[in-house]
Amino acid sequence: EPEVTQTPSHQVTQMGQEVILRCVPISNHLYFYWYRQILGQKVEFLVSFYNNEISEKSEIFDDQFSVERPDGSNFTLKIRSTKLEDSAMYFCASSGSPGRNTEAFFGQGTRLTVV
Amino acid sequence: RKEVEQDPGPFNVPEGATVAFNCTYSNSASQSFFWYRQDCRKEPKLLMSVYSSGNEDGRFTAQLNRASQYISLLIRDSKLSDSATYLCVVNPTGGYNKLIFGAGTRLAVHP
Numbered sequence: 001e002p003e004v005t006q007t008p009s010h011q012v013t014q015m016g017q018e019v020i021l022r023c024v025p026i027s028n029h030l031y032f033y034w035y036r037q038i039l040g041q042k043v044e045f046l047v048s049f050y051n052n053e054i055s056e057k058s059e060i061f062d063d064q065f066s067v068e069r070p071d072g073s074n075f076t077l078k079i080r081s082t083k084l085e086d087s088a089m090y091f092c093a094s095s096g097s098p099g100r101n102t103e104a105f106f107g108q109g110t111r112l113t114v115v
Numbered sequence: 116r117k118e119v120e121q122d123p124g125p126f127n128v129p130e131g132a133t134v135a136f137n138c139t140y141s142n143s144a145s146q147s148f149f150w151y152r153q154d155c156r157k158e159p160k161l162l163m164s165v166y167s168s169g170n171e172d173g174r175f176t177a178q179l180n181r182a183s184q185y186i187s188l189l190i191r192d193s194k195l196s197d198s199a200t201y202l203c204v205v206n207p208t209g210g211y212n213k214l215i216f217g218a219g220t221r222l223a224v225h226p
Contacts, residue, residue: 043216106158
């Protein structure tokens with residue numbers, strides 16, 4: 001079964017450093033997303049990406065964050081100047097097409113710990 | 116009002132029990148509705164989509180009431196493996212599959 005893969009599974013970084021979280025979406029999918037989940041809280045939408053540009057972003061996704069699809073397979077989330085409150089599980093997701101009841105497949109997540 | 120609201124639980128039930136979860140959403144124009152399952156520290160996985168006419172998948176039945184902005188999930192004959200957090204998820208109108216998650220309802224099934 002095709003799956004979304006994320007690396008690394010766990011990243012520890014010092015406050016103020018930049019991190020890049022990597023994702024390989026399902027190969028024939030067209031829509032890509034990042035979500036985050038702070039420990040004990042709900043899953044929150046960050047950004048959606050289609051046709052090499054951001055389709056929609058949430059209030060959380062400010063200038064500290066950026067996304068990129070550097071090649072045909074990878075999809076990355078860059079967090080600049082990390083803060084303690086950026087510590088969370090970050091999930092990448094992909095889907096084949098927009099519209100009703102289209103399943104979004106989630107990766108296993110990257111746990112980011114900012115110290 | 117929260118966009119998607121769920122009873123956090125936990126629901127502690129014995130094996131074989133029937134359990135029901137409820138969810139309300141605030142955006143009346145929402146287009147798509149789902150139940151996801153999340154095991155501890157794992158990714159959300161789609162359990163089932165929710166259709167206006169109601170739908171069933173084995174032991175699981177989902178219902179949608181658009182007038183009341185209410186979604187439900189019924190689990191019959193609970194198994195130990197059903198223990199997880201159940202997430203009510205809504206796709207509001209206009210988004211490229213942007214999903215709005217509820218905080219989840221925790222279910223613990225015991226022998």
